[in-house]
Every structure is written in C-alpha cells, then in structure tokens.
Amino acid sequence: MITLHQYPEAFGLSSLSPFCIKVEFFLKVAKLPYKNHVEVNPAKGPKGKMPFINVDGDKIPDSSFIIDYLMNKHSLKDLEIKDPGAQAQAIAFKSMIEDALYFGLLYSRWVDPVGFKRMKSEFKSMFPPFIGGPFLEFIRRNLTKQSRAQGLGRHSAEEVYALSAKQISALATLLGENAFFFENKITYFDATSYAFLTTILKQPIDSPIKKAILSHQNLCDYVDRLDVVSGVRK
Known part of the structure; x- marks a missing residue:
C-alpha cells in the first residue's frame, strides 16, 4: 500500500501545496491504491519537505522522484509522452x-x-x-x-x-x-x-x-x- 504524506487540505483543495496535489492527482489517474497521512511539520519528510510516499517501509521524497518511481515500478506506459x-x-x-x-x-x-x-x-x-x-x-x-x-x-x-x-x-x-x-x-x-x-x-x-x-x-x-x-x- 502507498501512503501519501502531505500537507492538510486548504481552500477546498486536497492540500495547500501544489506539489502534494500533483502527486495525489497522479495516483488517481494511475489508478494506484493509496491512503493519505496529513503532515503539518515539513521536518518529518526525508528531505524536510512534503510530499513523500511510504511504500512498504521505503520513503520516497520529492514529487518528481515519486512520479518517476511510480512510473517505473508500475510500468505506466499510458501516462508516458512518447514523442x-x-x-x-x-x-x-x-x-x-x-x-x-x-x-x-x-x-x-x-x-x-x-x-x-x-x-x-x-x-x-x-x-x-x-x-x-x-x-x-x-x-x-x-x-x-x-x-x-x-x-x-x-x-x-x-x-x-x-x-x-x-x-x-x-x-x-x-x-x-x-x-x-x-x-x-x-x-x-x-x-x-x-x-x-x-x-x-x-x-x-x-x-x-x-x-x-x-x-x-x-x-x-x-x-x-x-x-x-x-x-x-x-
């Protein structure tokens, strides 16, 4: 199971951070099951920032590295840009x-x-x-x-x-x-x-x-x- 650690909701958005929204949107379009864990303190992230994901004990920080990891791990060819x-x-x-x-x-x-x-x-x-x-x-x-x-x-x-x-x-x-x-x-x-x-x-x-x-x-x-x-x- 993927656990997404991200900042709390704000303004009717799923998170106050666009980088957190980016990862959650990607998880949805990739149809990958996940659960949310709200963090207020960025120091709890491996790089002192949110978001990060926890996959079976492995912590992957940074929205871009998270998406690269998920693209490779789950062979998400449909979400690639081929040209x-x-x-x-x-x-x-x-x-x-x-x-x-x-x-x-x-x-x-x-x-x-x-x-x-x-x-x-x-x-x-x-x-x-x-x-x-x-x-x-x-x-x-x-x-x-x-x-x-x-x-x-x-x-x-x-x-x-x-x-x-x-x-x-x-x-x-x-x-x-x-x-x-x-x-x-x-x-x-x-x-x-x-x-x-x-x-x-x-x-x-x-x-x-x-x-x-x-x-x-x-x-x-x-x-x-x-x-x-x-x-x-x-």
Missing part, C-alpha cells in the same frame, strides 16, 4: 512551472501583503492560541528570504506578476485548443500543470496570477476538465 520533441517540451515547461511559476505563487501568498493577510487569516486557527500569528510571520520571513535568494523576490510586485503572466500565457499557447497538453491524452505532465493551475485558481487570493489564468479560457476549461478526473467535480 521525443514533446518530451523535450514537457521537461522545459515542467521546469518553468515548478522553478519559476512556483515562486510567483509563493510571492502572491507570503510576500505580497494582500495575499499574506488572507493566508494568515486562513491558517492561524491551525495552531494553538498566541502561537499561530508569530509562527506564520516567521514562515513569511523565511519564505521572503528564500524568494530573494532565488531572485524573484528582488523584483517589484509589478515585475513579479508580469513574469508570471508571461509564463501563464506560454502555457495557454502550448495547450491551444487541445483537451490535454500532449498526445491528446492525460500524461504525467498534466499532474504538474493541473496542480499549479488549480491551486492558483482556487486559493482565495485575487492575485494578478489568478487574473492571468482567468484571461485564458482554454486554461480554465482545462482545469474544469481535470477537476472531473481528480474527483473534485462530477
């Missing part, structure tokens, strides 16, 4: 989402004062009285430092959101009029693209990143389509 050109695009766009758009999402939640105010009100109740507020401020300071170290946090808010909007536009162009991003079927790539798009759309922060997605009807339709696959919507 070499499409494979190259998938690698590049996955990196764009997880290494660039992710920091735009992080900025909108924790650095932008408007987003942080909403995050604080949503998550304060998860902690004991008098602890939640200071702890969330501590998280904000750490993530702001992380954002600056990565580079995005050194830009103005307008510049950050302009970069994120370009990334969203690139995704919309890649999808075009297709139902899915590659080979007219769900592939492992959709776990990443869906996880991030649905997280941005469903979190209660009216950020410019959300507005950028809403300006592309094909991306909105794509999320609606995969909500059905994920079980969010029937």
Whole structure:
C-alpha cells in the first residue's frame, strides 16, 4: 500500500501545496491504491519537505522522484509522452512551472501583503492560541528570504506578476485548443500543470496570477476538465 504524506487540505483543495496535489492527482489517474497521512511539520519528510510516499517501509521524497518511481515500478506506459520533441517540451515547461511559476505563487501568498493577510487569516486557527500569528510571520520571513535568494523576490510586485503572466500565457499557447497538453491524452505532465493551475485558481487570493489564468479560457476549461478526473467535480 502507498501512503501519501502531505500537507492538510486548504481552500477546498486536497492540500495547500501544489506539489502534494500533483502527486495525489497522479495516483488517481494511475489508478494506484493509496491512503493519505496529513503532515503539518515539513521536518518529518526525508528531505524536510512534503510530499513523500511510504511504500512498504521505503520513503520516497520529492514529487518528481515519486512520479518517476511510480512510473517505473508500475510500468505506466499510458501516462508516458512518447514523442521525443514533446518530451523535450514537457521537461522545459515542467521546469518553468515548478522553478519559476512556483515562486510567483509563493510571492502572491507570503510576500505580497494582500495575499499574506488572507493566508494568515486562513491558517492561524491551525495552531494553538498566541502561537499561530508569530509562527506564520516567521514562515513569511523565511519564505521572503528564500524568494530573494532565488531572485524573484528582488523584483517589484509589478515585475513579479508580469513574469508570471508571461509564463501563464506560454502555457495557454502550448495547450491551444487541445483537451490535454500532449498526445491528446492525460500524461504525467498534466499532474504538474493541473496542480499549479488549480491551486492558483482556487486559493482565495485575487492575485494578478489568478487574473492571468482567468484571461485564458482554454486554461480554465482545462482545469474544469481535470477537476472531473481528480474527483473534485462530477
């Protein structure tokens, strides 16, 4: 049995982390039986992050390594991208989402004062009285430092959101009029693209990143389509 260790639900999403949503969505489309184990403390993960899976005592961390492990272990050929050109695009766009758009999402939640105010009100109740507020401020300071170290946090808010909007536009162009991003079927790539798009759309922060997605009807339709696959919507 696969046990998925992930952050708790938030905003009507299965987890507050798109990386956790990514793995759970993949488990569903791969039709692999699993159970959830909610973690609040990232230090419990083998690499100090969530998610990770436990398979018969073996712990596999990091969403990408988890999916690679499951693809190989269960020979999930139907979820592969077979065309070499499409494979190259998938690698590049996955990196764009997880290494660039992710920091735009992080900025909108924790650095932008408007987003942080909403995050604080949503998550304060998860902690004991008098602890939640200071702890969330501590998280904000750490993530702001992380954002600056990565580079995005050194830009103005307008510049950050302009970069994120370009990334969203690139995704919309890649999808075009297709139902899915590659080979007219769900592939492992959709776990990443869906996880991030649905997280941005469903979190209660009216950020410019959300507005950028809403300006592309094909991306909105794509999320609606995969909500059905994920079980969010029937």
